[in-house]
Amino acid sequence: MSAVVALSPERTEWIAVTAVVAAGMVAAMQVGKGLIAGPLLQADLGLDLTALGWITSIFAIVGVAGGMPAGAMVAAIGDRRMMVIGMGILLIGILIGAVSPNFSLLILSRLFEGFGFLLVVVAGPAILMRIVATSRRDLVFALWSCFMPAGMAVAMLSGPLFANWQAIWWGNGLVALLSLLTVIAAVLPSRGGPRASASGIRSDMLTTLTSRGPVLLFALFSLYSLMSFTLSSFLPILLVARMNVSFATAGVLSALITLANVIGNLAAGTMLARGVGRGRLVIVAATLMGAAGLWIFLSQSGDTLTFALCVLFSAIGGLIPATLISSVPIVSPRPELAPMAMGLLMQGSNLGQLVGPVAVGIAIETFGWTSGAGFIGAGALCCILLATMLNRTLRTKPQETA
Template identity: 30%
Template sequence: MRILLYYLCGVFAAAQLGKLAALSPLMSRELHLGLAAMAALISLLEVCGALLGGVAGRWLPRLGLRRALSLAVLALATGAAAAAFAQDVRALAAARLLESLGYLAIVVAAPVLIARAAEGPRQAAALALWSTFVPVGMALGAWAYANAAGLAGWRPAQALSVVGGVLLWIGLRRLPSDTRSASVDQGRPPGRTGLLLWALVAAFGAYAIAEVGLLALLPSLLTQGGMPLATAGSWTAIAALANVPASAVGAWLLRRHGALSPTIAVGMTLSLLLSGLLFLAVMRDGGAATMQAPLAVAINAASGVFPCLVFALLPLAAGTPERLALASGRLTQFGASGALIGPPLVGAVVERWGWSAAGGLCLVLSALAVPLALLAWRRLAPRAHAGVATPTTARGVATPASIVRREP
């Protein structure tokens, strides 16, 4: 129950990405906002993560991760309520920044709480589930808010966020406290994390630039190839959701072979290189949209294995309970930075050199992530042999014994 509730908090946060994308046509028409202004408002949800991810990972444990999660869902609800009454772009931006703070707290705290709530082989499946929260939330948000706005308008549609945030807050408040272990939240902020963690999060950042850049520009690519906008939007949603079955494959690999198995290193390498090569087939000048669309789905089906494995390796990369929140914050910072950089960077390359050049850029980014990910994986082995990981997790994700303590 705990794991499902924490996961739903992540889905709720990601739904706020899909929300503004769905509501933007109605909002821009009523408030006379241009495309650039709406794009900036959508991306503002990632700003706090990009700027403050590391800081949040350092200080949220002092507040208490459960408490931070409760405040975060209320921040999303409050931001949505403020947006419903906004009369200009400045008010919308202020509301979006409040939502951004809530989003940041959720994506930092929730995976740490999930890692502590799951034990042994269950942790691989739990973190694999968490790795799907963005595509699931975006797809659910785009569908729910578009339908609500079609029935009642974009302002009343914001009530979905208000109701959702309040319900999640009630659910978090009703969770029983677990007093079987002491909390680490009252300790001092953790210290330096080392090359292992930096390599892992940098690989994730490179992956995010390429993946988000593709998804953001995929409707434009497909419509340029003659595909209707509605059909292009549907293919984009399918491509995003292709990460979900890919995460199940990653969880199966972790459960069967263990996080330190060479199979995991091979899985990360194949996931990144196969998707990187597919970028060349999808993002090219003069391509046929009917071929590019299913290949874009294949990209996400292949690359989706990688983030699943990254989240599963994160507890080992952190090494101690105090550093797990910091590790989650660093991962959030690099992922959010990639999400912010990806669309404008890929778009600028397309405008200057064409789609084929953008495909080459995404291949380079995917290839760059490979040695970084392998470096992080390789450095985990000495930790395990030194006794950081428990011997009972050989067939599941190798979980540091000190990290699986539960959050009270």
């Protein structure tokens, strides 16, 4: 005798949300694995630091170039279908990388991974907007915003458990395959509807680019990413210099600091659900993040204080991406343009990720560690100024009480 257990709509919704957030984490693990596998790649393939830089920065290049086009593809093809395609491309890239005998094929595999990553992180919020009730949207988007720090932390903590870099790739391939199958099983496809033509997509992209709200979110996320990667790109080196620990220990501490970002992500969801203004939340977060960052770069604090400030910087910073991501449906010119606005937001994230480490690296080599404070201070100040504009923009939206 068999029994069929019918799941409640709310439980089905949360299962789908979990599958989507997990897919984002799996995509983010592919960024983190490039960082943790650096020494192994250097030893096996003889890569120099420039080549290793390409292994990680190729994701940002793809994101800067393809953010809005990815959003247009989601709008034209469908969110669930695009996430499945993105996970498939990600898996193909991982498998190609696992068997790569040289740098050329490995960098090609990273292009596949970068494109798959982009499709997943743009399609994910579109799925969540469709399947989640409006009353739970802030909380769910706060969970979604955890995908990047959580995925990177998992990759950095699990990487040392593998014997070689190929094993890291194979392990990630298995996880990506399981995630793909979970998305297929847990996420229902969207109802069929009219798809935009090529001319319609161009018009929608122009509308998004000329709308104040999406452009503000793009600029704010660029600044947040600039500040965040100003510190995180050189975090292991900074911890070794300040705390006199080994690189292995610095790697674990860096992963814990990255994971602290999740605290801010989840806290933002709770505060937004309780009616805290979005612009005000960004202003407070940018102020505290800037203060902690300036202290880190300008002072010569001891090991305990340095670590505590880095944790504070990461945790407080997590308030910003969760707030901005959950604001996309509100500031989009039309609901159907939200995927394009999300794509524009991801372009901002990747722009800061691409420009920040290069500019800060040059400045530190030329002027020393204190020069990093300039990027943190300028980024925080601009963030505060733009957040006041975001407040005014949100006040024109009747559905938001910013």
